[in-house]
Amino acid sequence: MGEGSTRDRILTAGEALFAEVGFEGATLRRLTTTAEVNLAAVHYHFGNKEGLFRAVLERRLAPINAERLRRLDLLESRSASPSLEEVVEAFVGPMLSVQQDPRAVAFVRRLLGRICTDQGGEWIPHFLAQFSGVKERFAVAFQRALPALSPAEVAWRMHFSLGATAHAIADETRIAALSDGLCDPRDSETLLAELVRFITGGLRAPQREERS
Amino acid sequence: MGEGSTRDRILTAGEALFAEVGFEGATLRRLTTTAEVNLAAVHYHFGNKEGLFRAVLERRLAPINAERLRRLDLLESRSASPSLEEVVEAFVGPMLSVQQDPRAVAFVRRLLGRICTDQGGEWIPHFLAQFSGVKERFAVAFQRALPALSPAEVAWRMHFSLGATAHAIADETRIAALSDGLCDPRDSETLLAELVRFITGGLRAPQREERS
DNA sequence: GTTTGGGTAAAACGATCGTTTCATACGAAC
DNA sequence: GTTCGTATGAAACGATCGTTTTACCCAAAC
Structure with missing residues (x-):
């Protein structure tokens, strides 16, 4: 140090x-x-202490959100309608792979997950401000890939996807206990593949049947 | 008070x-x-303070896990192979509806989600101890409802399901911002329905293709 | 009536927190 | 060489934390 x-x-x-x-x-x-x-x-x-915390957050969040938008730009430049898997991976992938710095990985895996679940705190608006641009872009992309869903359903499922991602990324021990050692939380590649598959499955779930 | x-x-x-x-x-x-x-x-x-925290946890967690097992028992007594939706709802539902006490709801919606994401702390083993019996029962039920999946894949997806649930339950404000007011986080009924649908969709996602 | 022990009240303990103050060292500008 | 703004070091400030100590109340036991 x-x-x-x-x-x-x-x-x-x-x-x-x-x-x-x-x-x-x-x-x-x-x-x-x-x-x-x-x-x-x-x-x-x-x-003060909170100013330091905000600075710590910004140093890591900015590249992640920039990479998300970069990948989405790339997808949309190649095809008018990217596949759902591609959009999900553009959204989730950067959290696991933007930086090769192991300290950045530790930050994302522990701090970011904690932030997502923290209710109080004054930095959440500050955190969402950086995220807001990303949110709208991906909401449109998800809606296009899932035309049958209502906007509210898209929002719900993006919400759930965020939860699954935050939980999976923050975890370092529970999946090992849950699986009796079958799953390795440090295997980012498998984690990403399984997570993308789960999220796309959830996003593609049949919509709510309207009682007619 | x-x-x-x-x-x-x-x-x-x-x-x-x-x-x-x-x-x-x-x-x-x-x-x-x-x-x-x-x-x-x-x-x-x-x-001491930690002893109080453990007592607070136990008072609410025990009924939730008991209700989970009760519902699963009921399902398995009715049918040899309950549907995936039924198992998911037996697992997720009790977190939202065991107690009619609004204070219990506040606890579940804020504290439980926070615990699930908290890495440190000595109460996590204490917390998992109560959960362990539930884990095995539902792992078997999920595996039966999803025979094509490997045990590791079932574990991964249960893990993701927990994350989506914890995040959705803990949240009281973000989904409103994310959806521009379309979704109401206090509408437990809609939340549960959408969450169950998302999770079942994720659990049913096609398995990883084996490269042959 | 006396004793006993569970429960509560008031006050203080030592430790540690975020923050501030003041002095000092250093390099660039003039 | 002097000045000046930036940066750092050492020490202390006031507040507050979890915890402990001590004394007191009061109903049940003997």
Whole structure:
């Protein structure tokens, strides 16, 4: 932890610590100790603890959402109607594979899942703001791939897909216990393949029958 | 908050407070203030803060898991091979409808979802212990309803189903933003119907093609 | 009547938190 | 060489945390 500027060391250590113990569980003293940085440096560079957290979030979320849009652009430039599997993979894949940095993976797998489930906190609007552009683009893409569904049903199923993804990505131990060792949570490739298959299946489920 | 014994008032207030701000965010002083209980009473009745949290969890989880098994027993007594929809609803339904107590609903919708995503914490084994009996029973039921899938694939998809459920149940605001107001997160009936449909669709997705 | 023990009340304990203050070191601008 | 804004280090501040201690109330047991 002795490389990079002070600011970068704080960001990196904060990312790891927030991912490990969450926002409230993280301590600036523990953070500055592992980062080999003075305690006051956090407030100098980021204002306060929450400012640091927002900076940590943005550093990783921006590339993920950019990659999502890039892949969707690519799909739509190739075909007027991309397949559902392609759209799902463009949405889910970047969370698992944007960065080769293992620290980024740790962030996504632990912190992002935690954020998605956290109710309180003032950073959720800040988090959704970056996500909003992505949401609309993919809502349109999903609706096109699933013309039989109503917009409300598309929204519900995107919601469920997000949940399955967040849970699967955040998990590092439960799937092993659930499967009695059959499934390896670190096998990102299998995880992505199974997750995409599950989500596409759920999205393609027959629509609600209208009582006529 | 002026009814019931001291112990019950602590449990009820703790349930609400943990659901609102999480374990680390909850303060015993705020808890004892709203419960109109002395600070020391928490340690007298529950040992410490974590003991109180475990007691809060158990009070709500036990009925849910009991109801799950009861419904599964009922299904299997009626038919040798219950339909997938029935099994999914027996698994998901109790989380939304076991108790008519609105405080129990608040607990399930906020705290349980949070627990499912929380990585650290010592109560997860304690939580899984109660869940373990449920897990095996439903794993068998799902495997029977989906004979084409490998055990590993059944485990993966149960895992994803749990994630979609936890996310959907914990959410109270995001689906409204995601759907631009089309979907109402408080409409438990629609939520359950859409969720069951999504999960059954995901579980029924075509299996991984073996490269021969 | 006295004793006993479960339950509650008030107060303080030590620890640790996020934050602030103040002094200092360093490099660029003039 | 002096000045000045940026950055860091050391120390302390006030607040609040979970927990413990001590004393008190009161109904049941003897």
